[in-house]
Amino acid sequence: MNRRWWITSALYSFGCLIALAIVLTGVYAAPTxxxxxxxxxxxxxxxxxxxxxxxxxxxxxxxxxxxxxxxxxxxxxxxxxxxxxxxxxxxxxxxxxxxxxxxxxxxxxxxxxxxxxxxxxxxxxxxxxxxxxxxxxxxxxxxxxxxxxxxxxxxxxxxxxxxxxxxxxxxxxxxxxxxxxxxxxxxxxxxxxxxxxxxxxxxxxxxxxxxxxxxxxxxxxxxxxxxxxxxxxxxxxHLITPMIERGITPVVALITLFVIVTMLSKDRERRENFGVTPGSVIIVGAALLFAVLISHNAMRDEVKAAGLLYMGYMYVITYLVILGVVVNAVLIVGWPDLKLFREHDNLYVRLMYWPVITSTMLLATLLTFHD
Missing domain, CATH: 2.70.170.10 (Neurotransmitter-gated ion-channel ligand-binding domain)
Incomplete structure (x- = not known):
């Protein structure tokens, strides 16, 4: 059953990424x-x-x-x-x-x-x-x-x-x-x-x-x-420069956070093997937050535009994911008997991680470029 869930989660996430790529390709290639x-x-x-x-x-x-x-x-x-x-x-x-x-x-x-x-x-x-x-x-x-x-x-x-x-x-x-x-x-x-x-x-x-x-x-x-x-x-x-300069930091942060989510568990021995504790997650989250903030502020200083930029949605999503992973670490250690963790450990959080992120980014894209 777990395998089916992982396949479903992966297919859904890839589907959102494909839809995202199709929308952005259409926007970029549209006639001026x-x-x-x-x-x-x-x-x-x-x-x-x-x-x-x-x-x-x-x-x-x-x-x-x-x-x-x-x-x-x-x-x-x-x-x-x-x-x-x-x-x-x-x-x-x-x-x-x-x-x-x-x-x-x-x-x-x-x-x-x-x-x-x-x-x-x-x-x-x-x-x-x-x-x-x-x-x-x-x-x-x-x-x-x-x-x-x-x-x-x-x-x-x-x-x-x-x-x-x-x-x-x-x-x-x-x-x-x-x-x-x-x-x-x-x-x-x-x-x-x-x-x-x-x-x-x-x-x-x-x-x-x-x-x-x-x-x-x-x-x-x-x-x-x-x-x-x-x-x-x-x-x-041109897309190459902003994608490299402004896109890498939140993407790396999200991948790092996913690795942390996969290591979070009710099993104390498993957590100790990976050295994952709520305190260490908070420290890593603070470091990632600092790095993402620096990149976000650099983008804002470069563009100096009022309101939220399209790429700014990626940063907002990253901020929320950092907060969510820290909360997840605290809950799974402090309240391991919660219904969310009771039967399948931290599986639900792991399964929903990428689908939620990709769905939110796709929704932000449609709202930004919808005519």
């Missing part, structure tokens, strides 16, 4: 989707339709002005959990028909400090002037780390024209790219390295926003939708 607020534009017609539908009318009746703008990203580096340094080249096309006093360049609202521009070239082409700059900027982003380490982020450059209060808008210079398919990573240097992240997509998009001010000028149409140009890099975290 832009943020729901983004309207991705890949053709000039899509740009024209969006701008026409969202550019607010001016009181003077004058047409809105648009500046074709392009980007080429050569560097993107996470300098903190919510800061990204981006560098590359920017260019704009200014038609001769535009006002002569129009400013040049871009304004990035989500920049920690406005970018440093260095002019690289200024050329005449037909009836327009092409101006190119190199730039470097540190962006402040709002990332969601709750699925860590299965998280995906979107690095966004929000771009306004410096004269936005004059209803001047930016349009992507899509004709400058050989392909505007987001999977082809238009505007990204082929040698770009993102360390712990993998590039999935790069694209231009628009979001409609409403400002609650006219910025002190009568020409800005407040309380109306305005098209805001975005250039985004969609990235996915």
């Amino acid at each position: 989707e832009p943020h729901p607020d983004d309207t991705v534009v890949t053709t000039p017609d899509e740009v024209a339709r969006y701008v026409t539908a969202h550019v607010p009318p001016q009181a003077s009746g004058a047409p809105a002005l648009s500046i074709p703008t392009g980007l080429y990203i050569t560097l993107a580096e996470f300098t903190g959990p919510y800061t990204v340094e981006v560098a590359g080249q920017l260019w704009q096309r200014y038609a001769d028909s535009l006002p002569e006093d129009l400013s040049e360049g871009i304004f990035i609202p989500n920049a920690k400090d406005q970018p440093t521009f260095t002019e690289l070239y200024r050329e005449r082409h037909n009836n327009e002037e092409l101006i190119g700059w190199s730039f470097r900027v540190t962006l402040r982003e709002t990332f969601d780390y709750s699925p860590y380490p299965m998280d995906r982020q979107q690095i966004r450059l929000r771009m306004w024209h410096p004269d936005f209060e004059r209803n001047v808008f930016l349009t992507p210079d899509l004709s400058a790219y050989t392909s505007t398919d987001p999977a082809a990573l238009p505007g990204v240097d082929t040698g770009l390295v993102l360390e712990e992240w993998g590039l999935q997509q790069a694209f231009f998009s628009y979001r409609a926003y409403v400002q609650n001010t006219d910025f002190g000028g009568p020409t800005y149409a407040e309380q109306q939708l305005h098209p805001e140009l975005y250039y985004s890099l969609a990235v996915r975290r």
Whole structure:
């Protein structure tokens, strides 16, 4: 009978692990989707339709002005959990028909400090002037780390024209790219390295926003939708590093605790042969708790996210198992005649150990990634 129980326990645990692997594989391999607020534009017609539908009318009746703008990203580096340094080249096309006093360049609202521009070239082409700059900027982003380490982020450059209060808008210079398919990573240097992240997509998009001010000028149409140009890099975290750095400690702790549970017994001679006493279990549990806490705090310090992370469930489970094993050691020595231990010693605890852990982790996974 004991053998059947062990086989059932093992099969159930392996079944939960297989289900867990299937869910996580599906999550990790799922296609990258832009943020729901983004309207991705890949053709000039899509740009024209969006701008026409969202550019607010001016009181003077004058047409809105648009500046074709392009980007080429050569560097993107996470300098903190919510800061990204981006560098590359920017260019704009200014038609001769535009006002002569129009400013040049871009304004990035989500920049920690406005970018440093260095002019690289200024050329005449037909009836327009092409101006190119190199730039470097540190962006402040709002990332969601709750699925860590299965998280995906979107690095966004929000771009306004410096004269936005004059209803001047930016349009992507899509004709400058050989392909505007987001999977082809238009505007990204082929040698770009993102360390712990993998590039999935790069694209231009628009979001409609409403400002609650006219910025002190009568020409800005407040309380109306305005098209805001975005250039985004969609990235996915590599799993190897966080799994090794953050996953090994709780897994080793859980395996160690299972070994202790298998040695716990009502039989005093058996306990003495293994040197297992409630006191020794408490000491080992405290040591494991300390190690798991250090690893957990290191993860929290790295990510600095509010709330419970997905991998944090593993740590919470480990804390509870440490407490449970210590309680198990005290009960089986202090109250060996409890119904839990009366007929089959500590067998029930051993049989339920891995099924409870794997079931809880599977439930946490489904709750985290359920759509």
